[in-house]
Amino acid sequence: MKEKFGVITLSFVLILQLALGKFLVEKNNLKVTSPETIKGVYECAIGNFGIPKYGGTLVGAVVHPVSNHKACKSFSEFGVSFKSTPGRLPTFLLIDRGDCYFTLKAWNAQQAGAAAILVADNKLEPLITMDTPEEDNADADYLDKITIPSALISKSLGDSIKSALSDGNMVNMNLDWTESVPHPDERVEYELWTDSNDECGKKCDTQIEFLKNFKGAAQILEKGGYTQFTPHFITWYCPKAFRLSKQCKSQCINHGRYCAPDPEQDFSRGYDGKDVVVQNLRHACVYRVVNETGKPWIWWDYVTDFSVRCPMKDNKYTKECADEVIKSLGIDLKKVDECIGDPEADVENPVLKAEQESQVGKDSRGDVTILPTLVVNNRQYRGKLEKGAVLKALCAGFQETTEPAICLTEDQNTNECLENNGGCWQDKAANITACLDTFRGRLCECPTVQGVKFVGDGYTHCKASGALRCGINNGGCWRETRGVYTYSACLDDHSSGCKCPPGFKGDGVESCEDVDECKEKVACQCPECKCKNTWGSYECSCGKGLFYLREHDTCIGKFGAMKLSWSFLWILLLASAAATLTGYAIYKYRIRSYMDSEIRTIMAQYMPLDSQPNTSGIHMDI
Structure with a gap:
């Protein structure tokens, strides 16, 4: 009876500590x-x-x-x-x-x-x-x-x-529930407050089952950089007046600083609360070590393996069993032990101290008082601790259009774009749509396709803009091909409009009609000209053996053409003669210069000796 009373007394102390905290109603x-x-x-x-x-x-x-x-x-x-x-x-x-x-x-x-x-x-x-x-x-x-x-x-x-x-x-x-979870950016930060105790009944079974079922999804999100997950563990302290009691000694470590309730609520059998605290500390240290290696998702492997290999009911809830799991996953055991420290020492444990400080609510998050507790983007999750339900809460924490693929599967999301294109603009011919499927519902937003940005309201219209826009559905402009000729109203520049090319008229979007240059008197206006309209252009010819000059819109005769040819020939001949004479003059000049140089060299060999300068410094008579 005394032992039972002790459990009730400690439980009352723990409840009193929680009552002093701030519980936030979501x-x-x-x-x-x-x-x-x-x-x-x-x-x-x-x-x-x-x-x-x-x-x-x-x-x-x-x-x-x-x-x-x-x-x-x-x-x-x-x-x-x-x-x-x-x-x-x-x-x-x-x-x-x-x-x-x-x-x-x-x-x-x-x-x-x-x-x-x-x-x-x-x-x-x-x-x-x-x-x-x-x-x-x-x-x-x-x-x-x-x-x-x-x-x-x-x-x-x-x-x-x-x-x-x-x-x-x-x-x-x-x-x-659209704003029940904040969704400020493309990454979700979430934390799970749990316990290594597996003998607390239905709640413990639910926690363990959730960890097993959610492991795959959690690791996919973490490896992809979509989430940042942190595990946490609740501990309480034993008031100084009770620290020497049997209850505190069996349920606390580090001289009453960190405590957990007895798993069986009976000090005479099974594991004690301090055993739970030590294993919780080991779980937290494993996370710290694997997180330092850049692979925080390994923590999920550890906790699920530990629950299977080291259960309380098989009397394997021990350090030896936990160490085997740690070594099997390639985790640095020495670092884990250093992180745990000495549970018997009369000192504060930095890891558990940080955990107790984290229990206190900050900003929009209240105190953590319930196990298990899931916190998503600093907002406490409410509802069933089950894979599908929790994944919905995480997916709600992503900014629209940044959700990972796992959030857009059929069991998590209804794709509103599949029915009537979500009421958004689309170009069926080019298979382009402004409908974006997100976890929170569809968005009508003009897309970017192959580097080309479409602009518009997303509901009734979207139009390609900027350079290279003509490569995507011709920029939304008119385009037509007849035979070997193709004409387009799209200008491949930084504009976003459509303009019919020369020889056509219209809005440039729906249609461009051929301009009849002959009928509208914009070509072939010379008296001898004969005009024939073609698609996008015209043909002009001259009668009576005349030739048409398109640049001058005029006809010229054969004599004029021959005269022009002989004049061009005389000019060509004169230019050639001039070039020949110039070359000959240059040649003669270079030959003469060469001969003068050679003659001077030969003459120098036969000049008298006294004409040479005396460089020896000695005068001789002959």
Whole structure:
């Protein structure tokens, strides 16, 4: 009895520590579209079970059941079904708070065919988070089967909806989760607060199952640089007044600084809380070591392998077993041990100290008080810890058009571009569309194709612009080929307009018509000229043996042509003669210069000696 009392005392201390923290209620918007009397946007609190439609919306009609207002019993007992029929909006079931667990209400509503459940508070107070019950207080077999989203609404809104329904009005609303997760850029940062304890019942089983199932998706996102993941582990401290107690010694390390509850809530058997703290610390250190190597995704391999190879039930929840897993994955064991340090030392552990500091809420994120807790872009996730549901929340955290392919698969996203091209502009002939499929819905945005930017509103028109635009669907301009001739109204420059080429007239987009130069008197105006129109041009000829000069738009006779030819010939002959005479003169000049040089050289050999300068410095008489 004393040991049991000790567990209760420590648990009370831990709860007191959490109560002093800041628990943040995560909310989404609820928009009532009819009737006019209550039309508007309201806040509601997201339940911590089911699958919220993060990044999306859900439209439905509200129904308040005639019987079983609190949904604590199955609606099948009352012969009632809320399944929507073709042409009818999905049912949002409005339930009163009280008498049974929130999760039981949601399960009964889901079994009756409701698409979502709204729980109206029964007192005037700030919104709270509806959570799952403790394992020893309720049969939780149905918890993992709840898939419909849930929301808690205020008492005043609940009363207004009930009043409108009783007056015979149809209450339609839109549940909106599009802004429940911030989505500022192309990378999502998320963290998971979990525990290595595998003997805490259904919640522990759920955590382990999630880690196994989500590992593949997490590693794909991490390897692709789409996400930055950080694992965290909750620990508490033991007040100084209790640090010498048996309870603190068995549940804490480093002299009461870091504690975890006893796995079995019984100090006389099994593993102690301090064993859990040490393994949590080892999990955190493994992450730090692999993150330093640039391969943080290996952490997922470690925790999943550890859960399989080192379970508490097989008495393998030990350092020796963990070391084997670490070595099998090629992780530096020495660095991990250095990171863990000495759990018995009366000093602070830097890793666990940082973990305790991280538990405190910052900015838009509240304190972490629930295990497990997922935080996406600094906003706490609410809902079922299940692969598909969590992946939806992560995908909602990407800026539109930056989502990885895993977010755009059929099971995660409905491609709105497949139906009527999403209402966006498209060029079927060139297979170009302005519809962009994103996780949050389609965007109508003029595309860039092969380096060519299209400009426009994305809905009714998009037009290629800039250099090389004519290479993409001819820049959206008119183009036609007849025989060997092709004409285009696209100018391959930095403009974005269309202009019919010379010889054509029109808007340059839909059509360009041939200009009849002969009829419009823009060519062949000389008296002797004969004009014939052609597609895009014209042909002009002269009669009576005359020749047509297009540059001067005139006809000339054969004599003129011959005269022109002889004149050109005389000019050519004179130019050749001049060139010959010039060359001959240059030749004669160079020959004469050469001969003079040779003569001077020969004469110098026969000159008298006394004519040579005396360079010896000695005078001799002969």
